[in-house]
Amino acid sequence: MEKISVKVCLGTTCFVMGSANLQELMEIVPAKYGDKVDVCGVPCLGLCSVDWEFSKAPYVKVDDEIIKDATTEKVLSAIDAKLEKK
Amino acid sequence: MFIDIDCNQLKKYNQNAFGDYFVSKRYPDEAKLIAVLSDGLGSGIKANILSCMTATMLLRFVENSQIPIKHAAEIVMNSLPVCKVRKISYSTFSVIDVNDEGDAKIIEEGNPEFLWIKNNEVMTPSYESIPSKTFKNRCMKSYKIHLELGDRLIFCSDGVTQCGLGNSRLKLGLRREGLIQLVLAKLAEEPDISSSDLSAYIVRQAKNIETDRNPKDDISACVLYCREPRVSLVFTGPPFLQKKDAEYAQMFRDFKGKKAICGGTTANLISRELNIPITMDKAISVGKLPSCSYMDGVDLVTEGILTLTQALEYLESGQTTGIDNAAGKLVEFLLDSDCINFMVGAKLNQAHYNPALPIEIEIRKNIIKKMAVVLQDKYFKKVNVQYM
Numbered sequence: 001m002e003k004i005s006v007k008v009c010l011g012t013t014c015f016v017m018g019s020a021n022l023q024e025l026m027e028i029v030p031a032k033y034g035d036k037v038d039v040c041g042v043p044c045l046g047l048c049s050v051d052w053e054f055s056k057a058p059y060v061k062v063d064d065e066i067i068k069d070a071t072t073e074k075v076l077s078a079i080d081a082k083l084e085k086k
Numbered sequence: 087m088f089i090d091i092d093c094n095q096l097k098k099y100n101q102n103a104f105g106d107y108f109v110s111k112r113y114p115d116e117a118k119l120i121a122v123l124s125d126g127l128g129s130g131i132k133a134n135i136l137s138c139m140t141a142t143m144l145l146r147f148v149e150n151s152q153i154p155i156k157h158a159a160e161i162v163m164n165s166l167p168v169c170k171v172r173k174i175s176y177s178t179f180s181v182i183d184v185n186d187e188g189d190a191k192i193i194e195e196g197n198p199e200f201l202w203i204k205n206n207e208v209m210t211p212s213y214e215s216i217p218s219k220t221f222k223n224r225c226m227k228s229y230k231i232h233l234e235l236g237d238r239l240i241f242c243s244d245g246v247t248q249c250g251l252g253n254s255r256l257k258l259g260l261r262r263e264g265l266i267q268l269v270l271a272k273l274a275e276e277p278d279i280s281s282s283d284l285s286a287y288i289v290r291q292a293k294n295i296e297t298d299r300n301p302k303d304d305i306s307a308c309v310l311y312c313r314e315p316r317v318s319l320v321f322t323g324p325p326f327l328q329k330k331d332a333e334y335a336q337m338f339r340d341f342k343g344k345k346a347i348c349g350g351t352t353a354n355l356i357s358r359e360l361n362i363p364i365t366m367d368k369a370i371s372v373g374k375l376p377s378c379s380y381m382d383g384v385d386l387v388t389e390g391i392l393t394l395t396q397a398l399e400y401l402e403s404g405q406t407t408g409i410d411n412a413a414g415k416l417v418e419f420l421l422d423s424d425c426i427n428f429m430v431g432a433k434l435n436q437a438h439y440n441p442a443l444p445i446e447i448e449i450r451k452n453i454i455k456k457m458a459v460v461l462q463d464k465y466f467k468k469v470n471v472q473y474m
Contacts, residue, residue: 026370041376
């Protein structure tokens, strides 16, 4: 089975809007899902400059799905949904 | 050729102000540097004011080639008031004006003779004596010398040459001979020592020689070192016109020297154009900043505005070592360079104007402008800023 990839945007906007608080994903995800899910930071997903009027930072990408206003709970439930489908 | 200059000082024992004053300024447009070291008579606040006035006035006279250096020094020598207590001029000074080709003009009045070290030997340059027209006991020395790669000049206040005066080992103090021995031994040990380290070493040694390690006078050592410049490039922000991305990315690739990228979007841009993958640290944040990423052939990749702002704060406060975050790494990167080129993208990210964002998010151009000033004025770097 292919791993699910979780990308946390660490661009300026996302970082100040809350991705700094997603650090806990780095511990929770491997503990909960083992090696089925790979979580890492990326310099910038480039989404805030497209979507700025709605101010939906921070962004996290779970495979191809974009999570707006990301929180740890939202990311975890997105991962769960993906795993169920597989 | 780059001239690495730095000065280290110690206050006289029990004083709370420096009695020696060092000031230096680079003029990138004229490719030259002017530095003045002045020693005010007495110590503490009084000496501080005297030396500060002499040094800053001299610098002001000489800069922009307003008055030729010899003439400016003569004016100062002839007009320095006489100290009431000691009946001699109330401050001494050394001025140096050197360009990037190595042509140096040096004037000394009252300070210990400078050392010119070439290939581990002390040179004895010829000089012209210019006696004062108004005071019989004043005479300045004017040198015109040519420096080459690897040469060093060492200026110091008499606090260095007279340290240890009267103690059992050095009855007459360290003197010039002692200083030469000290410096040559250090150079044999560390031939590429930076000006900052060498001047700190001289000052430390002078303090150790003093009885009870209490300086009896203000101690200053200023070192100039001619060497190949360490060049670096900081690429931050995407170019205003997106169609120019490829062109600027090529410039980044072709740059010879150390390279840093500050900005997530910018890193993606370079990665895309030059086809270099980005990998990230396993941590999201270190301290209050996003962690660094890594790219082959790039020495440092950080987030943009937050890291730059924090780095600027560190540079301004002078706290530059032992910082464990991305801004600390950036500061280290900058201070390890002599000539720093900034390529600054002028494109704005409208998301940064979201009122929900903290007010500290500043415009990139402003941060870089402030950073260039600090690097130039406080850390004596050569800075070049290019907007794109």
